[in-house]
Amino acid sequence: MRLAPGTVPNELIDVLMDGETHRLETLCNTMIYSKEQIIRAAVKLADHGLMDRHSEPGEYRLSERGLIQVRSGFRIKSGPTRAHGKIRRQHDTFRVRAWKAMRVLGIFTLGEVIAAAERGEADPGYNLRHYMRVLIKAGYVIDLPSKVVGTKPTSPGFKRFRLIKNTGALAPVYRPRQKVLFDFNTGTEIAIGEAVPCL
Amino acid sequence: MxxxxxxxxxxxxxxxxxxxxxxxxxxxxxxxxxxxxxxxxxxxxxxxxxxxxxxxxxxxxxxxxxxxxxxxxxxxxxxxxxxxxxxxxxxxxxxxxxxxxxxxxxxxxxxxxxxxxxxxxxxxxxxxxxxxxxxxxxxxxxxxxxxxxxxxxxxxxxxxxxxxxxxxxEPATQEDVRALIEGRCEVAVAPDLVEFVHRASGGFNREVVEAIGYIERFGHRLDDIGEGVTVADMAGQVIMHNRNTGSAVAVPGAY
CATH class of the missing domain: 3.40.50.300 (P-loop containing nucleotide triphosphate hydrolases)
Structure with a gap:
């Protein structure tokens, strides 16, 4: 019969929760599981940092940190032991496409980038203005002094931008919680503060 | 635009x-x-x-x-x-x-x-x-x-x-120029002006886009453009620049 994830490790925790050292032979006699199952469960506890690996062979005891954790209710569940710590790469988002278009165009207006990158998004202009502000703050893009003349009577014109830091094919991403721009190409983070749309 | x-x-x-x-x-x-x-x-x-x-x-x-x-x-x-x-x-x-x-x-x-x-x-x-x-x-x-x-x-x-x-x-056809103007220009453009833009631009997209900018600027200033900006409306106005000579191309008075 297939056991639910964490069944044997959690039962092992219940036995070891007294804080004493238990020998493998004793555990085999007191628990209903095989020797291999108990060893695998012990490895699982060690992976979670509940048990020290440097105890004597065949002797199992929870570490001090493990004892605190299990007494406060910690139990083994299915899934990874901890967050993988890597930053998720974005694939085929509007910003990724916009970055690709910027690299080809070199000097561009927001409109030119939108025309190349949009795919029926609700408001690509708003999204791109945010992203452009972040790139300008991080020193990836500069706005040029000359503007494209606007067409409406009161239009101040359209800003022209230039990509000056073309670090590679992967689009840098803004991480709003940390308020940084992370560049996958260089592996660097640039602190930039709150992102507001550029005008 | x-x-x-x-x-x-x-x-x-x-x-x-x-x-x-x-x-x-x-x-x-x-x-x-x-x-x-x-x-x-x-x-x-x-x-x-x-x-x-x-x-x-x-x-x-x-x-x-x-x-x-x-x-x-x-x-x-x-x-x-x-x-x-x-x-x-x-x-x-x-x-x-x-x-x-x-x-x-x-x-x-x-x-x-x-x-x-x-x-x-x-x-x-x-x-x-x-x-x-x-x-x-x-x-x-x-x-x-x-x-x-x-x-x-x-x-x-x-x-x-x-x-x-x-x-x-190849240089854009008149149909292409019409599609470009319809797609990108924010003001309506009459067929005679589309035809003029096609001829004056030689079918080069760059010049057509420049012309769209000029037409829009002109159209936004008109109170009523009717069915679209015509050649007669823009008579004498600069609409693009000639890529070979660099000189301004103006819309003729009668076309």
């Missing part, structure tokens, strides 16, 4: 050739030459196509040799070039294959684009490197350049035979 990409006859030709490439008989004939005069929309199309399809894009520079080409291509692929020359080539093949494979799974077109290829087309080493990569992977290889690219490639029969599909960007 609206920020939209307008599909013209040249765009349709390019996409048609690309689809044709997928169903080719000889698998090694996977190269495509895209050429035409400046200002016909090649770079705009390449910017859009590569952004939409996650294609690989590299812009060739004057003075590149085979080694520099591979070095820059690896950088483009997001990889720090290894020290060994053979390893660099291997990595290019591996990464391009991975990207092509991912595109196949996602069922989207894939290719790699060498823009401004005429700058390196005279260098046998670079062209043979491109052919080598193309042969090894047999994925669409798009060589983009100006009008003379095809003529230069004729020097290399082994490359020319692998690039039977040629997309020559």
């Amino acid at each position: 609206r920020d939209v990409f307008v599909e013209t006859e040249n765009v349709r030709k390019f996409l048609g050739s690309l689809a044709d490439l997928e169903h080719r008989g000889a698998k090694e004939a996977c190269m495509m030459v895209v050429d035409g005069k400046p200002g016909l929309g090649k770079t705009s199309l390449m910017a859009r196509w590569q952004a939409q399809n996650d294609a690989v894009y590299i812009r060739a520079e004057v003075g590149w040799d085979g080694g520099m080409f591979i070095h820059n291509l690896l950088r483009e692929l997001g990889e720090e070039p290894p020290r060994a020359k053979a390893k660099r080539y291997e990595r290019v093949i591996e990464i391009l294959f991975e990207k092509w494979h991912a595109a196949q799974i996602a069922r989207r077109p894939f290719g790699w684009i060498v823009d401004e290829c005429d700058l390196v087309a005279g260098k046998r080493e670079v062209m043979e490197t491109i052919r080598g990569i193309s042969d090894a992977l047999q994925i669409p290889t798009i060589l983009v350049g100006m009008g003379t690219l095809r003529d230069i490639i004729k020097r290399y029969p082994q490359i020319e035979s692998r690039a039977p599909r040629r997309v020559r960007f």
Whole structure:
């Protein structure tokens, strides 16, 4: 019969929760599981940092940190032991496409980038203005002094931008919680503060 | 001006050739030459196509040799070039294959684009490197350049035979100009002005877009443009600049 994830490790925790050292032979006699199952469960506890690996062979005891954790209710569940710590790469988002278009165009207006990158998004202009502000703050893009003349009577014109830091094919991403721009190409983070749309 | 990409006859030709490439008989004939005069929309199309399809894009520079080409291509692929020359080539093949494979799974077109290829087309080493990569992977290889690219490639029969599909960007037809104006211009334009823009621009997209800017500026100032801005409305107004002389082109009084 297939056991639910964490069944044997959690039962092992219940036995070891007294804080004493238990020998493998004793555990085999007191628990209903095989020797291999108990060893695998012990490895699982060690992976979670509940048990020290440097105890004597065949002797199992929870570490001090493990004892605190299990007494406060910690139990083994299915899934990874901890967050993988890597930053998720974005694939085929509007910003990724916009970055690709910027690299080809070199000097561009927001409109030119939108025309190349949009795919029926609700408001690509708003999204791109945010992203452009972040790139300008991080020193990836500069706005040029000359503007494209606007067409409406009161239009101040359209800003022209230039990509000056073309670090590679992967689009840098803004991480709003940390308020940084992370560049996958260089592996660097640039602190930039709150992102507001550029005008 | 609206920020939209307008599909013209040249765009349709390019996409048609690309689809044709997928169903080719000889698998090694996977190269495509895209050429035409400046200002016909090649770079705009390449910017859009590569952004939409996650294609690989590299812009060739004057003075590149085979080694520099591979070095820059690896950088483009997001990889720090290894020290060994053979390893660099291997990595290019591996990464391009991975990207092509991912595109196949996602069922989207894939290719790699060498823009401004005429700058390196005279260098046998670079062209043979491109052919080598193309042969090894047999994925669409798009060589983009100006009008003379095809003529230069004729020097290399082994490359020319692998690039039977040629997309020559032609000046926009009147229908294209109408589509461009309808798609991008925020004010309505009458057919006579569309016809004038087509004739004055010589079918160059760059000049048509410039004309759209002038028409919009004029149209936004009119109280009532009726069914669209006409030649008579814009009589005497500058609408674009002549690319050969640099002089302003004005709309004639009677057309």
